[in-house]
Amino acid sequence: MKYQLEIKQLVDYPRCRIYRSFIRNLMEDRNIRTNGGSYLFYYIVLCSYANYRMSRRRLEGMSYTLQAGEWICPITELQEAFRFRFHHQVISVLQFLEEQHYVSYSILGKNRLVKFSILDWKTENTILGYSYPCQKDSGFYFFPITKVHELISIGKCSEMDILLDLWIHAVYNDVQVQGSDLGPVVYFRNHTGSPITNYTELAERWGRSRATVCRILKKLDSLDLLTLIPFTGSHGSIIYLNNYLSTMFSISDVLIDKEEVALALSLPIQVPDDPDSVSEPDITEQISISDESDSVPKPVIRYVVGKMADLLQTQGLPCCQCRKARYQLSRLSDSRGGVNSIYSLEIICPYGNMAYRFELSMTPQEDPPTLFAEIPAVALKGGSAHA
Incomplete structure (x- = not known):
């Protein structure tokens, strides 16, 4: 018997799947800058390390039991992941996220190790009830959309924060969003059904100037991370994500035709x-x-x-x-x-x-x-x- 399958990424779902391999690739991509003040990138990196079940890890001669949503590692590992030069910068990020009730952390092992816990991990993710080592470069976890809005409103977004915001707000093949049948389109859930946005709205959203937003989007376009489709007059722009379907659904990505998008949206x-x-x-x-x-x-x-x-x-x-x-x-x-x-x-x-x-x-x-x-x-x- 043959079955026909249809794949959709729906706008009403309150969480987005984040693949660990995708975050690892972003961490290694030095073309995308991380100097900003929104903390979205740092928090998502911490989530990518978190256990999805209980496990044990041995460091510096000590064995540590880790529950779901927890992880322990050398501070130097987070320092490299965050692209910081000094230990105190890592501690500063952890301290801020703890004050905002996103994580809790403790410094162990003669101040060389850090153990942290994602506070709402059990609320957003399924907990497996057995002990086994957790891979950090495979699988995925769920990230709540509301957390994105909270974090990007804290300060100026970096290029990495902006890319993650776009990625988490992608919608594919949802009848509620125009143009999503042609490819994964960025839609900020404003209840209009239209993915069209403009630099003024994005500048306010990301705490950046219009010129900076324009420059960053063109840079991400040139890096083949997205397809930016601007239109004349006051119509605005539409943003499609490249490599989204292969990452999220393991299917072939589609080429975006600007004229087809224009016809779909009049x-x-x-x-x-x-x-x-x-x-x-x-x-x-x-x-x-x-x-x-x-x-x-x-x-x-x-x-x-x-x-x-x-x-x-x-x-x-x-x-x-x-x-x-x-x-x-x-x-x-x-x-x-x-x-x-x-x-x-x-x-x-x-x-x-x-x-x-x-x-x-x-x-x-x-x-x-x-x-x-x-x-x-x-x-x-x-x-x-x-x-």
């Missing part, structure tokens, strides 16, 4: 200024345009239909995978005089099985070009199937 898509330079989609021969007097150039229309077919294919429309399907476009209204161009789009099965009907509207944008050229906004409605 935002501007990029079309060259010169209609003659617009690239022809692979389905050009399958597209039929009934009205030859349309004010929108035919290459632009075919380009938009091609992008829309790519989007519908990712959403599971079977006919868009067929090289014999026909795309019949009929104009309902024209954009002359500032009115939207509205079309009826039918995707016709050559075998007579089923046809899909959509309403497609295109609106020329007046905003001056910034990252994209002057482009039409596209909205897609409908999707009714009929025999």
